[in-house]
Amino acid sequence: MTVSDLVRRGVSVFDQLEVLLPLVNKPIQYVGGELNATLKDWDAVQVRWVLMYPDAYEVGAPNQGVQILYEVINERDDALAERTYAIWPDLEALMREANVPQFTVDGHRPVGDFDIFGLSFSTELGYTNMLSALSLANIPLLAADRDDSHPIVVAGGHAAFNPEPIADFIDAAVLGDGEEAVLLITDITRDWKQAGCPGGRAGLLFELAKTGVIYVPALYEVEYLEDGRIQRVTPTAPEVPWRVRKHTLMDLDSWPYPKQPLVPLAETVHERMSVEIFRGCTRGCRFCQAGMITRPVRERSITGIAAMVEDGLKKTGYEEVGLLSLSSADHSEIGDIARNLADRYEGSQTALSLPSTRVDAFNVDLANELSRNGRRSGLTFAPEGGSERMRKVINKQVTEEDLIRTVTTAYSAGWRQVKLYFMCGLPTETDEDVLQIAQLARDVIKAGREATGSRDIKCTVSIGGFVPKPHTPFQWAAQLDHETTDSRLAKLRDAIRSDRNYGKAIGIRYHDGKPGIVEGLLSRGDRRVGAVILAAWQDGARFDGWSEHFSYDRWMGAAQRAFAGQVVDVNWYTTRERMKTEVLPWDHLDSGLDSDWLWEDWQAALDEVAIDDCRWTPCFDCGVCDQMDTEIQVGPTGVTDLPMPKVPDHAPVAERNAQLPN
Amino acid sequence: MARQAPVRDVAPTVQRLRLRYAKRGRLRFSSHRDFQRALERALRRAEIPMAFSAGFSPHPKVSYANSAPTGVASEAEYVEIGVTERCDPGAVQAALDEALPPGLDIVEVVEAHTPDFVQRLEASIWQIELPGLGVTEVEVAAQKLMGQGEVTVERLTKNGVRSFDARGPVISLVVESGPECAILRAVVRHATPSVRPDDVLTALRQVADLVPPAPPKVTRLAQGPLDPDGATVGDPFTPDRAPLAAAKT
Numbered sequence: 001m002t003v004s005d006l007v008r009r010g011v012s013v014f015d016q017l018e019v020l021l022p023l024v025n026k027p028i029q030y031v032g033g034e035l036n037a038t039l040k041d042w043d044a045v046q047v048r049w050v051l052m053y054p055d056a057y058e059v060g061a062p063n064q065g066v067q068i069l070y071e072v073i074n075e076r077d078d079a080l081a082e083r084t085y086a087i088w089p090d091l092e093a094l095m096r097e098a099n100v101p102q103f104t105v106d107g108h109r110p111v112g113d114f115d116i117f118g119l120s121f122s123t124e125l126g127y128t129n130m131l132s133a134l135s136l137a138n139i140p141l142l143a144a145d146r147d148d149s150h151p152i153v154v155a156g157g158h159a160a161f162n163p164e165p166i167a168d169f170i171d172a173a174v175l176g177d178g179e180e181a182v183l184l185i186t187d188i189t190r191d192w193k194q195a196g197c198p199g200g201r202a203g204l205l206f207e208l209a210k211t212g213v214i215y216v217p218a219l220y221e222v223e224y225l226e227d228g229r230i231q232r233v234t235p236t237a238p239e240v241p242w243r244v245r246k247h248t249l250m251d252l253d254s255w256p257y258p259k260q261p262l263v264p265l266a267e268t269v270h271e272r273m274s275v276e277i278f279r280g281c282t283r284g285c286r287f288c289q290a291g292m293i294t295r296p297v298r299e300r301s302i303t304g305i306a307a308m309v310e311d312g313l314k315k316t317g318y319e320e321v322g323l324l325s326l327s328s329a330d331h332s333e334i335g336d337i338a339r340n341l342a343d344r345y346e347g348s349q350t351a352l353s354l355p356s357t358r359v360d361a362f363n364v365d366l367a368n369e370l371s372r373n374g375r376r377s378g379l380t381f382a383p384e385g386g387s388e389r390m391r392k393v394i395n396k397q398v399t400e401e402d403l404i405r406t407v408t409t410a411y412s413a414g415w416r417q418v419k420l421y422f423m424c425g426l427p428t429e430t431d432e433d434v435l436q437i438a439q440l441a442r443d444v445i446k447a448g449r450e451a452t453g454s455r456d457i458k459c460t461v462s463i464g465g466f467v468p469k470p471h472t473p474f475q476w477a478a479q480l481d482h483e484t485t486d487s488r489l490a491k492l493r494d495a496i497r498s499d500r501n502y503g504k505a506i507g508i509r510y511h512d513g514k515p516g517i518v519e520g521l522l523s524r525g526d527r528r529v530g531a532v533i534l535a536a537w538q539d540g541a542r543f544d545g546w547s548e549h550f551s552y553d554r555w556m557g558a559a560q561r562a563f564a565g566q567v568v569d570v571n572w573y574t575t576r577e578r579m580k581t582e583v584l585p586w587d588h589l590d591s592g593l594d595s596d597w598l599w600e601d602w603q604a605a606l607d608e609v610a611i612d613d614c615r616w617t618p619c620f621d622c623g624v625c626d627q628m629d630t631e632i633q634v635g636p637t638g639v640t641d642l643p644m645p646k647v648p649d650h651a652p653v654a655e656r657n658a659q660l661p662n
Numbered sequence: 663m664a665r666q667a668p669v670r671d672v673a674p675t676v677q678r679l680r681l682r683y684a685k686r687g688r689l690r691f692s693s694h695r696d697f698q699r700a701l702e703r704a705l706r707r708a709e710i711p712m713a714f715s716a717g718f719s720p721h722p723k724v725s726y727a728n729s730a731p732t733g734v735a736s737e738a739e740y741v742e743i744g745v746t747e748r749c750d751p752g753a754v755q756a757a758l759d760e761a762l763p764p765g766l767d768i769v770e771v772v773e774a775h776t777p778d779f780v781q782r783l784e785a786s787i788w789q790i791e792l793p794g795l796g797v798t799e800v801e802v803a804a805q806k807l808m809g810q811g812e813v814t815v816e817r818l819t820k821n822g823v824r825s826f827d828a829r830g831p832v833i834s835l836v837v838e839s840g841p842e843c844a845i846l847r848a849v850v851r852h853a854t855p856s857v858r859p860d861d862v863l864t865a866l867r868q869v870a871d872l873v874p875p876a877p878p879k880v881t882r883l884a885q886g887p888l889d890p891d892g893a894t895v896g897d898p899f900t901p902d903r904a905p906l907a908a909a910k911t
Binding site: 318 | 688689691692695702705706707708709710714718722733748749753757761763764765876877
């Protein structure tokens with residue numbers, strides 16, 4: 001029996017934490033107590049999960065993925081799930097001083113006491129926060145150093161489609177939808193524990209790897225060529241599959257989660273309830289990793305959506321509902337959904353929002369419907385590319401006429417501000433392509449002034465730096481260096497500001513190109529990048545998604561030390577174009593997309609050839625449905641009108657007969 | 663083209679209700695804004711027929727009185743709401759308490775029959791637990807502070823560092839013994855700027871070098887009209903209860 005067996009596990013550390021809380025900023029984020037949170041008896045279950053969104057509570061708490069998995073696990077009798085979030089440096093310092101471990105916000109139990117530590121990575125910039133959490137939890141940073149007393153560390157989320165840069169720190173990774181995956185992992189872990197933990201930690205990881213849908217990096221060996229490229233990635237045992245498949249959840253109507261959304265006390269980035277109206281997107285924008293890795297499209301039905309909205313509002317009291325997806329205006333029943341919900345909640349002080357950036361008049365009609373009796377402040381459209389040529393390269397099928405027609409409709413309907421999203425640094429891009437953004441913005445203002453006869457028309461241009469991502473046609477592309485990105489943006493800014501007639505009506509927002517280079521290194525990196533992450537974290541890197549905490553120089557210093565004496569460097573990973581024959585670090589991870597199809601789409605991009613959406617044109621063989629045995633699930637269901645809910649005559653707290661004296 | 667605020671029928675306020683709530687345990691770390699959001703959502707969940715303001719973005723009619731600082735627990739916080747249908751105060755209390763997370767608890771609801779409620783909140787009783795300090799040393803420090811005519815303290819506010827007298831508004835300081843701590847009970851008159859428990863502690867440090875080895879735990883026990891003789895505060899709901907009592911007899 002080891003010392004750790006003698007110590008009772010799962011005991012709250014709140015008493016130790018409580019004395020530190022008066023000394024830190026926004027202490028409410030660490031105390032939990034959210035409405036609809038679940039706290040289960042530690043000893044009543046066999047499998048205990050701790051789920052982390054590796055960013056601050058205000059960003060992590062509203063995350064839908066974590067909320068869904070939290071509920072799916074907690075609904076089981078044999079398992080529990082609690083949540084933890086990244087801890088700000090002020091409390092981290094106090095916790096280290098007072099020896100308080102990383103804790104969950106539900107039971108304030110030490111993270112190191114759980115069986116499984118699941119992390120959801122929406123972005124690679126959360127990697128250093130994972131290291132902080134492991135270190136605060138007294139879990140060895142390197143998977144190889146862990147023993148049977150430590151949790152199994154599992155990565156999920158979009159960034160887990162290339163978990164190679166964090167391969168040394170995690171025990172396993174899950175690709176794709178998490179609902180069924182967490183149930184599978186729970187089953188395997190429970191059976192393994194019931195059997196007396198055969199083979200210890202390695203035995204459990206082996207069982208997980210054998211399924212073919214859970215990636216255990218330690219069971220794969222990576223060999224390199226002399227020039228730095230990968231030679232091959234090989235499983236180290238015959239039972240371990242050569243490729244690991246992603247998970248795809250079908251029939252969204254039978255998974256109406258979250259059924260009871262969490263309502264945080266602390267202020268968060270999304271002060272609303274979210275209902276996911278469909279998953280996946282086949283628009284085929286070539287830069288978009290989300291659209292590539294979440295195929296095929298699976299819709300929730302109009303009745304399923306209405307039930308989730310009604311039920312969720314009752315349980316949360318939120319005053320706003322967001323209808324979420326990758327492109328919400330594309331739902332096959334969206335017109336009926338918008339009209340029905342707008343009717344149902346008219347006059348109830350409940351706002352409906354549809355985050356959509358689609359450039360067409362129908363999108364404006366939807367926005368009008370949902371803002372019937374509210375304020376019409378701003379609408380957002382995403383042409384993404386400044387020039388017609390650029391939009392063909394990225395497969396964003398929007399013409400300048402489309403955009404002008406759309407904004408004219410919007411301004412005429414009373415919208416006063418239009419926001420336009422673009423990217424800079426796309427493959428084959430020139431200065432001229434980016435300067436076209438200025439021309440487009442001028443045309444937008446001109447159209448708006450003509451449509452309304454008013455000069456009170458505004459347009460904001462928002463520009464993000466493009467980072468090539470794994471499992472997209474641009475995975476082979478060279479990333480633009482940050483100097484050129486910055487100089488192009490400066491030219492664009494000057495072009496807009498120097499315009500006497502329109503300059504004042506156009507706002508411009510952008511960031512410098514440096515953070516994009518670090519994101520690029522982490523996105524397309526291999527296992528050798530792990531040493532850079534560790535060095536940067538040891539040098540103080542935390543909260544890299546926050547500009548006030550991010551330091552480019554710290555990352556470059558860490559890369560220089562970690563890559564010393566090697567043939568690879570930051571440029572090799574970022575600004576280098578890859579050839580078709582190169583083994584990519586994520587080739588053994590199967591998103592369903594056919595590698596040849598991706599390459600053909602990359603060539604089509606260079607030839608400026610567009611490709612249609614398979615929802616309304618024949619299949620173009622991207623490979624996903626065949627490979628994953630899935631299918632497109634879209635409506636319409638034929639239901640166009642929802643029954644109006646019964647409104648009670650009196651509020652439940654009203655006096656039945658007002659006899660009390662006035 | 664500036665859009666006009668849509669003209670819509672705004673249901674009139676037919677009744678005003680005064681709520682006393684408590685902020686307990688770990689939820690004492692909620693800020694005033696955190697409570698506002700939680701209350702407005704609870705009002706919706708409990709289906710209280712709230713009155714709304716008119717205009718572009720209507721908001722429910724809720725007035726907040728002076729709230730306890732973040733990190734300070736309270737047994738006596740006050741809020742007034744306006745409703746469009748007459749409600750039974752007891753039913754509102756139960757429904758709202760049920761809809762709020764445990765730790766934000768609705769203690770009592772009365773119908774408003776009198777004006778100038780906020781003016782009635784003249785003073786507070788604060789209970790300050792000082793872990794690791796003995797009764798005697800705190801008593802000595804308290805007497806020293808009460809012996810001063812004026813003690814200027816500084817506090818960082820949104821508008822920079824402010825200096826003000828933290829002694830004048832202190833009506834009384836009583837020290838009791840608690841489990842492994844001394845308990846200081848302070849009756850403090852509400853002034854501008856308000857003297858908060860941490861200002862009293864700053865003053866004690868300045869005049870008597872009293873420094874608690876661990877963060878103190880503070881609870882507001884009461885708010886209400888100041889009884890200058892007894893150095894205590896009364897129940898601010900008393901005048902609202904009076905008409906009811908009168909009607910019943």
